[in-house]
Amino acid sequence: EVPLLESGGGLVQPGGSLRLSCATAGFSFSSSTMTWVRQAPGKGLQWVSTISENGRGTYYADLVKGRFTISRDNSKNTLFLQMNSLRAEDTAVYYCAIWATSSYALDVWGQGTTVTVSS
Amino acid sequence: SYDLTQPLSVSVALGQTARITCGGYNIERKNVHWYQRKPGQAPVLVIYRDANRPSGIPERFSGSNAGNTATLTISRAQAGDEADYYCQMWDGSSAIFGGGTKLTVL
Numbered sequence: 001e002v003p004l005l006e007s008g009g010g011l012v013q014p015g016g017s018l019r020l021s022c023a024t025a026g027f028s029f030s031s032s033t034m035t036w037v038r039q040a041p042g043k044g045l046q047w048v049s050t051i052s053e054n055g056r057g058t059y060y061a062d063l064v065k066g067r068f069t070i071s072r073d074n075s076k077n078t079l080f081l082q083m084n085s086l087r088a089e090d091t092a093v094y095y096c097a098i099w100a101t102s103s104y105a106l107d108v109w110g111q112g113t114t115v116t117v118s119s
Numbered sequence: 120s121y122d123l124t125q126p127l128s129v130s131v132a133l134g135q136t137a138r139i140t141c142g143g144y145n146i147e148r149k150n151v152h153w154y155q156r157k158p159g160q161a162p163v164l165v166i167y168r169d170a171n172r173p174s175g176i177p178e179r180f181s182g183s184n185a186g187n188t189a190t191l192t193i194s195r196a197q198a199g200d201e202a203d204y205y206c207q208m209w210d211g212s213s214a215i216f217g218g219g220t221k222l223t224v225l
Contacts, residue, residue: 047214
């Protein structure tokens with residue numbers, strides 16, 4: 001059983017929108033802080049956004065603030081990332097990850113979904 | 120904003136010890152985590168809170184943090200340790216990653 005499975009990536013034109021999903025299983029999703037991290041081609045890991053267990057606390061990197069929205073559905077054990085006004089520089093593999101209260105680190109990661117922003 | 124500085128690359132001979140550094144102002148006051156990322160695979164946490172190993176990570180991986188430098192040490196380096204390694208910390212409500220270090224095992 002894969003604990004984290006991202007989907008929703010694809011090719012989109014600049015200015016377009018995509019909604020990423022992260023289906024989870026095998027752990028207490030509703031008790032877990034969740035995070036999106038991305039990696040652009042040839043670049044390093046970059047934090048995108050974090051959401052608290054109940055969804056009331058949301059945090060964004062400056063580069064995506066105002067364009068991306070993180071959310072969650074605890075009844076469906078699913079994490080989302082709504083991405084609007086996409087730019088070429090948003091092209092990356094997007095990972096969802098669990099932030100563990102025991103380690104204060106991102107201790108489980110999904111395999112990622114690829115987003116390509118290009119005309 | 121807070122910056123974490125890593126060397127672009129580190130090379131180590133097979134069986135020897137590799138040290139990957141992560142520099143930041145007074146980084147010793149932060150909890151530093153380390154991730155390993157191999158091509159085509161998801162990142163894996165190898166050290167958390169400076170010096171702790173998650174279950175399943177070999178004892179060859181260790182970490183330290185003092186002054187302005189956190190260090191990931193890989194003893195008895197193996198070919199399978201070739202990967203990119205990233206340090207990471209939380210600055211308030213933001214996560215910060217170092218630029219990553221490519222480890223080559225010769």
